[in-house]
Amino acid sequence: MFHGLTEDMLKLLFIISEYTQTNDEDNPLWIKELPLLAIIHEGIVKGVFKSYDYSPTSVPMLDGTRRWLNISREGKDDIEDLINLQLIAILRLSTSQYGYMTAYKPTVLVGEVLSSLTPELKDEVYSLIQHECGCNYEVLFSPDDISFVCSTCTFKLETSMGFIEDVSYLTEPYFPSLE
Amino acid sequence: MTSKSQIKDELEEFVKLGDVRLILSEYIPCDRNSLESINQKLMAKKSMQGKFVTMLMDSWPERAIFQSEKKCSAVRIIEYKPSEYIQCEATMQDPEDTIVQDEMIGMRLSHEGNMIYGCRITHITGKEIGKDPTASLDLISRVIPDIMYDSSLLIDTLLTHHQRSILDCVFKGTANNRYKFVGLIASSISPAFDEVSLYLDGEDYQNELEQVLDDIRSVQEVSTDRTLIMIGEGGILLVSPDWRKYESLVIYYCLLRSAELFVDALFNRISLLNDELNEARNLIERSTEGDYSVITKAQNLLTEATANYTILNSTGGYLDRGFGLINEQWSKSKDSIDSDLLSLVAIDDGFMALLNRIRDIDLVLNSIRSEVEGLQTLLSTQIEQQMRRLYSALRDNTRSTSEVIKASERTGDVLDVIQLVLSGTIAFDIIMAFTGEYTTPLAQLSLEYPLLFFLCAIILWVVIVIGLKKAMDFLGRRIEKEHMIRQSLNIRCDPAKIEGYLADKVVVSVDEEVQDKREVVRTHYLFDASEIEKATVTLTYDRKNGVLQDLVIECKGTNVMEIKRKVLRELEECFGASIPL
Structure with a gap:
């Protein structure tokens, strides 16, 4: 039914569904965009997402300040594609600091797609989002600390999402003309 | 130091540019006097080269040695017009860099508040960038944050204390991370599609372009000279063999959008100020309900909010003046720009919308001023009432203390009387030590009429007691109770x-x-x-x-x-x- 879903899109969908599983139908869970992008970045570093790369982007944080983070445009693009395919729903809400936040959850159509996932693909995703103990990492996302935490083992893994890689370059002054 | 990169990921490079110029634009509240102060700091009137500047203050002017921070910027004035603008080239010095990053940038600071930083990227990862498209957007996207951050540090060393306070307030203490609108000018692009919509493929090309421009709003082409303009939420890219022709358009567009970014941040900060005032109001209301412990906290909060309001209010004035002037300049400059391109970019509408937004900011600031004044009055009333309660308690306390003192004085009077009685007794005892016990003819009476003697003693005791009491009352009346x-x-x-x-x-x-x-x-x-x-x-x-x-x-x-x-x-x-x- 859903042709054209790439392997990375399936992994992304599986991650979203893993983090939003709940038995409480009246109060569904949503995964916030920035933590999801942190998982995607970690997935790129660990080689889980093979077709994605990342680049520094100035991101408005939840407290209204900005920070340069390594964001995957391909990851964001796939999220948009999944929204267009109605496989994930999008929620926009205001934060207490007058910013806006986006969150995602799978739609009912996802069940069919996920049932076709291979155990290998699931294992690959679990290696990204689960600690050795088998529990899903919680993603802590604050302006000063972006890390994966296993609350069962009190294990913390700091991500390199906020570390902007340097490239060597040379520049010379340029004075643009206003005339 | 090496000419490599720290990138761990394998980059797939789809879009490349040739002869790349990077422009970063931002708005910083400024006026002629602030610009003159920057002039003085840079000794613009003297022709000395390679001056280092620092934002540190000399706290010990009497000492011979000054200790600066590690990073110092070298600035050389290229051109200046007193109280109008300064054009200088600057180099950031960072001894901690492990990678060759020879950043020389041009800066233009004007009294209207527009700050433009420009540089031509000549090499990336050791490769020379010439007219052919060899600079990949993947790599350029990593150069931009570096220059953006370093230019923030650089301008920080030049700004006046007041300007730094404004930036600190508007960007909530993270002014160095503020975003500047990105302008990229290139003479060539690869791949060079005939159909510009192919860049918006929703996949690899668009993703790469969005790495530097953020979400793309529009892609336009001037068919006469194969000029391409892409506008994103965070930047603008102009690709043209004759890019000089469109340079001023890109600059004014960058100024406009960077001012929008500043107004966004200002409005967000004003909203947060509203929250601070609401919190102060809640605390004052709690104090009216009897919780006086929160008055100091409310006072501190309101003082801080008032200081922030003062800063933000002055910012509104700067914006109004600055962008009024920039709009006038734009009106004069736009005649030389292709009218079709002007309508595509809609820069005129942008200026009008921005000026309207700035005026609306004044409305919000006026309402906040009323709120601040109201809260100050409310808090003063609460403090006054607390003072009254304190005064009342103090008066009661003083009165009680006064009563205690008076009681003590009366006890002292009693003790004085007892002392007099005792001194008489001692005097008689001393006399009797010489004369010995003596008897009078009446001594027999006590033996003959013991009951009568007892009654007389009692009557005498009562008389003495009454006498003493009267004496005490007399003394008591002397002190007016x-x-x-x-x-x-x-x-x-x-x-x-x-x-x-x-x-x-x-x-x-x-x-x-x-x-x-x-x-x-x-x-x-x-x-x-x-x-x-x-x-x-x-x-x-x-x-x-x-x-x-x-x-x-x-x-x-x-x-x-x-x-x-x-x-x-x-x-x-x-x-x-x-x-x-």
Whole structure:
């Protein structure tokens, strides 16, 4: 039914569904965009997402300040594609600091797609989002600390999402003309 | 140092540019005097080269040595017009860099507040960038944050303290991470599609372009000279072999969008200021309900919010002036730009919308000013009421202390009398030590009439006691006693009648404590009990609920009860109801 879903899109969908599983139908869970992008970045570093790369982007944080983070445009693009395919729903809400936040959850159509996932693909995703103990990492996302935490083992893994890689370059002054 | 990169990921490079110029634009509140201050810091009037500048202040001017921070910027003035603009080239020095990053950038600071940083990227990862498209957007996207951050550090060293305060306030203490609108000018692009919509493929090409421009709004082409303009949320890319022709358009567009970014941040900060004021209001309301412990916190919060308001308010004025002037400049410059391209970019509409937004910011700031003033008055009232309560408690305390002192004085008088009696006894004992015990003819009487003798002794004792008592009272009368009676009443009454009654009195002072559910009024007035005796009466009543709460009478002399009866009689006559004593 859903042709054209790439392997990375399936992994992304599986991650979203893993983090939003709940038995409480009246109060569904949503995964916030920035933590999801942190998982995607970690997935790129660990080689889980093979077709994605990342680049520094100035991101408005939840407290209204900005920070340069390594964001995957391909990851964001796939999220948009999944929204267009109605496989994930999008929620926009205001934060207490007058910013806006986006969150995602799978739609009912996802069940069919996920049932076709291979155990290998699931294992690959679990290696990204689960600690050795088998529990899903919680993603802590604050302006000063972006890390994966296993609350069962009190294990913390700091991500390199906020570390902007340097490239060597040379520049010379340029004075643009206003005339 | 190496000419490599720290990138761990394998980059797939789809879009490349040739002859790349990077422009970063931002708005910083400025005026002619601030610019002149920057001029002085840079010694613009002297032709010295390679000056280093720092934002540190010299706290010990008397010392011979100054210790600076690790990073220092070298700045060389290229051109300046007093109080109008400064054009200089700057180099950031960072000894911690492990990678070759020779950043030389051009800076243009103007009194209107537009700050433009420009550089031509000549090499990336050791490769020379020429006219052919060899600079990948993947790599350029990593150069931009570096230059953006370093330019923030650089301009910070030049700004006045007031400008730094504004940036610190607007960007909530993270001014160095502020975003600057990105302008990229290139003479060539690869791949060079004939159909510009192919860049918006929703996949690899668009993703790469969005790495530097953020979400793309539009892609336009000027077919006459193969000029391509892409506009994103965070930047603009101009690709043209004849890019000089469109340079000013890109600059003005960058100025416009960077001002929008500043207005966004300002509006967000104003909203947060509103929150701070709401918190202060909540604390003040808690204090009116009796929780006086929060007054200091409310005071601190309101002081901070007022300081922030003052800074933000001045920013509104800077924006209004600055962008009015920039708009005038734009009106003069736009004639030389292709009209079709102008309509595509819609820069005129952008300026109009921005000026309207700036005017609307003034509206919000005006409403906040009213809020700040209101809260200041409310807090002052609360503090005043607390002072009154403190004064009242202090007065009661002083009165109690005074009573204790007077009681102590009376005890002292008693002890004086006892001392006199004892000294007489000692004197008689000394005499008797020489004369020995002696008897009088009356001594026999005690043996013959023991009962009579006993009665006489008792009568004598009573006489002496009465004598001493009279002596004590005499001494007591010498100190004029102050009496105070507090009578709880708690009776319903008509506040208008009480105020009518008080209108005939000599009122010394009135304390009012207005709360949500009650208005407690304490009136201190003089009461003429007789021609000689006067008393001070404090009448406490709740004006809102019509309850006469209590009465305190203070007077000198002994007939305080009589005065109290007189006061209550007057009150009964006033209300036409009996008041229990």
